[in-house]
Structures are given as structure tokens and as C-alpha cells.
Amino acid sequence: MGMIGYALGPKDIRRIAMGMARSAHNLSFKGSKHWFRNFLKRHPTLRKRICQKFDVLRAGAMNWQEIVKYFDLLAGTFELLKARPNGRALTASRIFNLDEIGFDRGLDNRWAIVPVKLKSARDV
Numbered sequence: 001m002g003m004i005g006y007a008l009g010p011k012d013i014r015r016i017a018m019g020m021a022r023s024a025h026n027l028s029f030k031g032s033k034h035w036f037r038n039f040l041k042r043h044p045t046l047r048k049r050i051c052q053k054f055d056v057l058r059a060g061a062m063n064w065q066e067i068v069k070y071f072d073l074l075a076g077t078f079e080l081l082k083a084r085p086n087g088r089a090l091t092a093s094r095i096f097n098l099d100e101i102g103f104d105r106g107l108d109n110r111w112a113i114v115p116v117k118l119k120s121a122r123d124v
Contacts, residue, residue, distance in 0.1 A: 007114055013039070014031035014032075017039070046114070046115060048111050048112070049111070049112055
């Protein structure tokens with residue numbers, strides 16, 4: 001998950017550690033909450049932060065300049081599609097609205113492990 005832009009939570013890190021222990025044939029390792037607390041003590045560059053909802057993170061991006069830039073980029077993309085070999089103009093019947101909330105994966109309001117230099121989990 002961390003490689004695709006989602007911060008890893010305590011359970012993710014414990015699951016990775018248990019997988020590594022099993023790979024090393026250490027079947028006695030349990031990856032308990034106490035182990036995780038000690039893991040954070042051993043790695044002072046990491047800290048637990050709470051994730052914020054996606055909508056809160058986007059709130060700062062909703063300004064006039066960003067919206068104009070978006071629609072300029074969209075218009076340029078429409079022109080590029082039309083200019084391609086076998087390209088077709090986008091019409092209302094070929095445009096679909098997808099809401100990113102459907103891709104949430106339940107990652108809001110949960111703990112994430114991030115480097116100390118980050119003030120919040122949204123900076124991952």
C-alpha cells in the first residue's frame with residue numbers, strides 16, 4: 001500500500017514483520033502491539049499520525065486558478081484525442097463521471113506511520 005501512495009498503518013507493519021519472520025523460519029514471532037510500540041522506539045524517525053478524510057485534504061485545492069487550469073488541460077486533452085489516428089471527438093455520450101469516494105478503501109480516520117518530518121499523514 002505504501003508504494004501506491006497510501007500510508008502504512010500499525011497493522012500493516014505488523015503483518016509485514018510477521019511475513020518476514022516466517023520467511024526467516026521464525027515461527028515464534030507474533031508481532032504484538034508491544035512489539036510495535038518497541039518498533040517505534042527503535043525507529044525514532046517514524047511517528048504515528050491520524051489520517052484525515054480525503055475531502056479535507058482537497059479543500060485547499062478548490063480555487064478559481066486551479067479550476068481554470070483543470071478545464072484548460074481538459075480542453076487540450078479533448079483536442080489531442082480528436083487529432084489521433086482513428087481519434088474521435090468526445091461527446092456527452094462518451095463522458096462518464098466517476099466519484100473517487102468509491103475508491104476510498106476505508107483509509108480515512110485511521111492511524112498511519114509516517115516520517116517524523118511530516119506534520120500529517122496527508123503529506124505521504
